[in-house]
Amino acid sequence: MRIDIWSDIVCPFCYxxxxxxxxxxxxxxHRDEVEVVWHSFELDPSATEHPAGSLPExxxxxxxxxxxxxxxxxxxxxxxxxxxxLDFNWRQARYGNTFDAHRVIHYAAEQGxxxxxxEAFKKAYFTQGRSVQDHESILDIASEIGLDTAxxxxxxxxxxxxxxxxxDEQLAHQLGxxxxxxxxxxxxxxxxxxxxxxxxxxxxxxxxxxxxxxxFLNPLAGAAGDAAGNNAAEAGPSCDVNGxxx
Amino acid sequence: MRIDIWSDIVCPFCYxxxxxxxxxxxxxxHRDEVEVVWHSFELDPSATEHPAGSLPExxxxxxxxxxxxxxxxxxxxxxxxxxxxLDFNWRQARYGNTFDAHRVIHYAAEQGxxxxxxEAFKKAYFTQGRSVQDHESILDIASEIGLDTAxxxxxxxxxxxxxxxxxDEQLAHQLGxxxxxxxxxxxxxxxxxxxxxxxxxxxxxxxxxxxxxxxFLNPLAGAAGDAAGNNAAEAGPSCDVNGxxx
Numbered sequence: 001m002r003i004d005i006w007s008d009i010v011c012p013f014c015y016x017x018x019x020x021x022x023x024x025x026x027x028x029x030h031r032d033e034v035e036v037v038w039h040s041f042e043l044d045p046s047a048t049e050h051p052a053g054s055l056p057e058x059x060x061x062x063x064x065x066x067x068x069x070x071x072x073x074x075x076x077x078x079x080x081x082x083x084x085x086l087d088f089n090w091r092q093a094r095y096g097n098t099f100d101a102h103r104v105i106h107y108a109a110e111q112g113x114x115x116x117x118x119e120a121f122k123k124a125y126f127t128q129g130r131s132v133q134d135h136e137s138i139l140d141i142a143s144e145i146g147l148d149t150a151x152x153x154x155x156x157x158x159x160x161x162x163x164x165x166x167x168d169e170q171l172a173h174q175l176g177x178x179x180x181x182x183x184x185x186x187x188x189x190x191x192x193x194x195x196x197x198x199x200x201x202x203x204x205x206x207x208x209x210x211x212x213x214x215x216f217l218n219p220l221a222g223a224a225g226d227a228a229g230n231n232a233a234e235a236g237p238s239c240d241v242n243g244x245x246x
Numbered sequence: 247m248r249i250d251i252w253s254d255i256v257c258p259f260c261y262x263x264x265x266x267x268x269x270x271x272x273x274x275x276h277r278d279e280v281e282v283v284w285h286s287f288e289l290d291p292s293a294t295e296h297p298a299g300s301l302p303e304x305x306x307x308x309x310x311x312x313x314x315x316x317x318x319x320x321x322x323x324x325x326x327x328x329x330x331x332l333d334f335n336w337r338q339a340r341y342g343n344t345f346d347a348h349r350v351i352h353y354a355a356e357q358g359x360x361x362x363x364x365e366a367f368k369k370a371y372f373t374q375g376r377s378v379q380d381h382e383s384i385l386d387i388a389s390e391i392g393l394d395t396a397x398x399x400x401x402x403x404x405x406x407x408x409x410x411x412x413x414d415e416q417l418a419h420q421l422g423x424x425x426x427x428x429x430x431x432x433x434x435x436x437x438x439x440x441x442x443x444x445x446x447x448x449x450x451x452x453x454x455x456x457x458x459x460x461x462f463l464n465p466l467a468g469a470a471g472d473a474a475g476n477n478a479a480e481a482g483p484s485c486d487v488n489g490x491x492x
Binding site (some may be wrong): 008011012013014016043044045048059063073076077080084115175176178179180181182184188189190191192193194195196199206207210211214215216227235236237238239240241242243244245246 | 263485
């Protein structure tokens with residue numbers, strides 16, 4: 001079972017959603033058959049450098065809201081993060097552009113380290129007050145999860161994986177995704193936003209049941225036939241294992 | 247979109263079902279994206295040689311029914327075949343074992359000729375009164391659809407593709423298929439028996455719609471939420487494209 005996730009590093013609910021998914025997978029009986037595929041999504045592609053002030057100051061300026069309101073909002077988000085065991089040090093957060101970090105995560109994915117990279121970058125931004133934009137900082141974070149420093153340096157100095165980041169974002173656009181985290185299960189069933197672990201595990205079970213059970217179609221029977229249970233759909237004429245044709 | 251079909255050559259409703267599917271595909275707007283995969287199913291694996299008498303005589307003997315009843319049954323089946331333009335010459339039908347023909351169809355599938363082979367063998371048995379068991383006859387039928395005679399001879403003289411026929415039948419058993427034709431769309435939606443072309447085209451459209459639309463899950467909302475429309479499922483907290491987190 002495949003789960004595609006769109007998320008950004010500087011998106012607190014993406015970190016909460018990641019943790020909720022981990023909690024859900026711990027409960028899910030078929031977790032060994034789950035494959036997670038991460039997709040890039042930039043909340044703020046236009047961000048070019050670290051803002052001078054704190055995160056609430058940046059937000060207050062960007063959305064023209066009172067500083068107190070921006071602070072209250074960050075405190076509220078931090079409280080929700082705390083509920084799933086995450087420490088959101090919003091006072092230290094170094095807001096910035098995440099494009100290069102996403103490129104490095106795509107490189108990490110090729111090494112089988114996408115989830116580790118997602119965790120490391122989110123923790124760096126969210127908890128550790130580290131830049132996820134400056135190349136020196138990205139190199140440190142990447143090396144901590146075991147990525148080859150020379151390779152990551154080569155990625156950062158080039159355009160490598162830019163096309164992958166853009167393809168992810170184009171796909172998000174095509175799917176009508178305008179908020180993250182966004183979870184797509186088996187290319188079909190969507191969970192929008194950081195829903196609680198119990199909702200995620202129910203969603204996983206619901207999809208598992210739907211994809212592991214043959215559903216009999218009897219389209220001409222109409223809605224009444226469906227309501228009576230799809231698996232009772234009337235068969236057409238057939239020949240059985242004993243050679244009886246009727 | 248993939249359609250897996252289990253069928254046997256000596257199964258009249260499998261020929262009717264094949265024709266119904268062709269009629270359905272002619273109507274179906276996404277027919278160019280349909281791939282058909284044929285699977286072997288033997289109605290009578292124990293058949294060892296052509297029975298001495300006619301098909302109704304064989305049936306009357308096998309099922310201990312009056313000959314008149316067996317004839318009436320064949321006439322009824324022929325009438326249903328006629329309705330979709332097929333000519334079931336049951337008086338000439340040469341009932342027999344189909345294992346080797348199924349092996350040859352698997353070889354044909356490797357050459358991209360599975361559907362042609364299905365048609366040729368069914369027509370041979372059903373309409374032309376030809377054996378689909380005797381190797382000489384199988385070779386003729388295979389060469390008529392362009393298969394290499396030496397290769398088909400080598401298949402017939404060996405055990406090649408026996409494992410494929412048995413794997414198909416084992417899969418049918420696992421899926422609980424005990425009558426053919428059996429159509430499985432996208433490994434999930436089943437059409438059981440030779441349903442009319444209009445039912446098949448509706449089934450194809452139904453599956454197409456279900457597989458080409460993202461469905462939003464909100465499992466904790468329960469049945470009431472679903473009844474209100476899955477696509478209205480409540481989102482969890484998220485950060486939007488403008489960086490707003492709520």
